[in-house]
Amino acid sequence: MKRFVSMFWVTTIPFFAMIALFLLVPLLSMIGGSFQAEGGGGFTISNYREIFSNPYYLQAFENSVLISFLSALIGIVVAVFATYAITRFPQALQQRVLVITNLTSNFAGIPLAFAFIVLLGNSGLFVLLAKQLGIDFGQSFTLYSWSGLTLVYIYFQLPLAVMLLYPLYNAIQKQWMEAAELLGASPWEFWLRIGFPVLLPGIVGTFSILFANAMGAYASAYALTGSNYNLVPIRIGALVSGDIFARPELGSALAVLLGLTLAAALIVNEWLTRKIRRDLS
Amino acid sequence: MKRISLPSLSFALVMLYLFLPVAATILYSLATEWNSTVLPEGLTGKWFAELYADPRFLQAFGRSFLLSFLTTVVAVVIIVPAVFSIIVYAPRMERLVQILVMLTYAVPGVIMAVGLIRTYSGNGIPMVIITAGAYLVGLLPYLYQGTRNSLLAMQARSLMEAAELLGASHWQAFVRIIVPNIMSGIFVSSLLSFSILFGEFVLINILVGGRYETLQMYLYAKLSSSGHVASAITVTYFVLMAIITGLVVKFTRRSFARKEVP
Numbered sequence: 001m002k003r004f005v006s007m008f009w010v011t012t013i014p015f016f017a018m019i020a021l022f023l024l025v026p027l028l029s030m031i032g033g034s035f036q037a038e039g040g041g042g043f044t045i046s047n048y049r050e051i052f053s054n055p056y057y058l059q060a061f062e063n064s065v066l067i068s069f070l071s072a073l074i075g076i077v078v079a080v081f082a083t084y085a086i087t088r089f090p091q092a093l094q095q096r097v098l099v100i101t102n103l104t105s106n107f108a109g110i111p112l113a114f115a116f117i118v119l120l121g122n123s124g125l126f127v128l129l130a131k132q133l134g135i136d137f138g139q140s141f142t143l144y145s146w147s148g149l150t151l152v153y154i155y156f157q158l159p160l161a162v163m164l165l166y167p168l169y170n171a172i173q174k175q176w177m178e179a180a181e182l183l184g185a186s187p188w189e190f191w192l193r194i195g196f197p198v199l200l201p202g203i204v205g206t207f208s209i210l211f212a213n214a215m216g217a218y219a220s221a222y223a224l225t226g227s228n229y230n231l232v233p234i235r236i237g238a239l240v241s242g243d244i245f246a247r248p249e250l251g252s253a254l255a256v257l258l259g260l261t262l263a264a265a266l267i268v269n270e271w272l273t274r275k276i277r278r279d280l281s
Numbered sequence: 282m283k284r285i286s287l288p289s290l291s292f293a294l295v296m297l298y299l300f301l302p303v304a305a306t307i308l309y310s311l312a313t314e315w316n317s318t319v320l321p322e323g324l325t326g327k328w329f330a331e332l333y334a335d336p337r338f339l340q341a342f343g344r345s346f347l348l349s350f351l352t353t354v355v356a357v358v359i360i361v362p363a364v365f366s367i368i369v370y371a372p373r374m375e376r377l378v379q380i381l382v383m384l385t386y387a388v389p390g391v392i393m394a395v396g397l398i399r400t401y402s403g404n405g406i407p408m409v410i411i412t413a414g415a416y417l418v419g420l421l422p423y424l425y426q427g428t429r430n431s432l433l434a435m436q437a438r439s440l441m442e443a444a445e446l447l448g449a450s451h452w453q454a455f456v457r458i459i460v461p462n463i464m465s466g467i468f469v470s471s472l473l474s475f476s477i478l479f480g481e482f483v484l485i486n487i488l489v490g491g492r493y494e495t496l497q498m499y500l501y502a503k504l505s506s507s508g509h510v511a512s513a514i515t516v517t518y519f520v521l522m523a524i525i526t527g528l529v530v531k532f533t534r535r536s537f538a539r540k541e542v543p
Contacts, residue, residue: 005370005451006451007366007370007451007452007455008366008370008371011362011363011365011366012363012366012367014359014363015359015360015363016363018359018414018417018418019381019418019421021414022397022411022414022415022417022418023381023384023385023388023393023418025396025400026393026395026396026397026399026400026401026415027388027392027393027396028396029396029399029400030392030395030396030399033395033399078291078294078295079295081287081288081290081291081292082288082291082292082294082295084288085286085288085289085291085292086292088288099526099530100296100299101299102526103522103523103526104299104300104303106476106480106519106522106526107299107302107303107519107522108480109480109482109497110482110497110500110501110504111306111480111497111500111514111515111518111519112302113504114306114500114504114511114512114515115302115303115305115306115515116302117504117508118302118305118306118309118508118512119301119302119305125305154298155298155299155302158295158298158299159299162295212387212389215389216389216390216391216392217389218389218390218391218482218483219482219483219486219497222482222486223501223504233389233391233483236391236392236394236395237391237394237483237486237487240394240395240398240487241394241398241486241487241488241490248395248398248399251395252395252396252399255391255392255395255396258389258391258392259388259392262387262388262389263387266387
């Protein structure tokens with residue numbers, strides 16, 4: 001093996017120190033903390049037992065998984081079609097559309113929640129418009145509930161989905177379509193038999209990234225409902241930052257479980273992608 | 282007559298969906314009164330004037346700018362040379378770095394916040410410094426990817442060998458030859474990093490709270506008091522992001538153009 005030059009050590013030691021200090025040590029400390037009783041002490045699984053026996057925390061997981069799944073699903077279905085439309089534009093226009101999409105991906109968190117308040121909040125644009133038309137959807141829809149939050153989540157899923165899906169369409173070559181057409185296939189048949197199966201591994205991968213993205217999202221929900229809405233990231237934030245009721249050990253256990261959920265999503269994605277690819281070959 | 286296809290329809294819907302909130306916020310920031318009518322009653326610039334005269338806004342903006350700028354600079358100074366060294370001198374270590382990159386990418390801010398609080402709160406170190414440290418690690422995926430692409434594109438390893446054969450020291454070769462060549466790539470990654478940090482809310486809110494009010498936190502505080510001023514903040518933030526995105530596009534195009542015409 002090549003002898004490492006001094007430059008190598010000078011540059012990589014701060015780098016690995018940084019990662020150790022601000023990534024590995026905190027993660028390990030969090031995992032360790034999740035197995036401690038309140039205020040420290042020996043090994044215990046009481047935090048986990050509390051989470052699994054408390055309907056409130058179970059509901060937070062249920063809500064988080066549901067909203068993440070739903071927003072990722074709607075986001076990806078719409079984006080699959082919309083991205084395909086983008087790939088059929090002239091090259092220069094495609095680039096412009098992607099820049100705009102990228103720009104809206106910055107519109108997340110607090111600013112995004114606020115924009116939705118302007119549109120759909122208690123005196124939002126659409127709420128007023130509906131009132132003028134004699135419809136009062138104050139009963140069936142409010143922004144500060146499950147349905148409103150889902151709309152906000154879908155907003156930040158869409159640009160991400162388009163950006164991740166766009167490169168996939170390069171894999172489908174024009175010649176395939178022409179060949180299929182020559183052999184008498186309709187566009188629908190082409191997409192069903194050839195196009196979609198080629199895209200599928202990428203779509204599944206993108207879906208799991210969207211799912212993870214929503215599971216960890218904190219700012220939008222926090223801005224809309226404070227700590228009222230029962231989602232896992234909101235619960236974690238409340239458990240560790242509350243000055244009087246801070247319970248960092250319980251927060252750690254929740255965070256570990258959230259991390260495991262994300263890891264599971266990524267592992268399922270790996271497994272599915274590989275399975276689909278094997279079926280193809 | 283051409284039928285409207287499903288892709289075009291969904292594209293139009295996506296664009297409408299992405300633009301409506303932006304447009305409404307801009308309109309709201311310029312509206313005089315907009316509480317009972319469908320369209321604003323009149324247009325005015327007074328919300329912006331009020332906002333830009335508010336010292337609390339200017340301070341929050343300054344803090345966000347300072348925190349994002351300094352952290353980005355430190356991240357570039359730490360990460361870029363390290364990625365360079367690893368790619369040139371220890372390519373096998375790239376596997377390890379890739380795992381770390383995946384890890385930073387997969388762990389959401391709210392999880393990091395828990396670990397950081399457990400590890401560092403009450404140690405006397407200001408939590409802003411800890412937050413900045415977490416930001417450094419959070420920028421790793423973007424800076425790693427950007428640096429790696431630039432280095433591979435310019436074939437850094439053979440370039441270093443050539444420079445060293447001609448008698449340059451490692452550092453000389455790095456500073457005089459590698460750095461100027463990857464500068465535009467680094468610049469683009471830095472702009473991206475800066476914009477990501479400028480929009481960050483989770484870590485700073487949980488770790489530091491009101492003790493170091495950034496733009497995002499100021500916006501959160503304003504949500505309940507004045508919708509118009511909050512719109513003006515949002516629009517200001519969005520314009521800044523648009524400028525940064527524009528710069529990124531401009532510089533990426535330029536480096537593409539350079540590649541096409543050697």
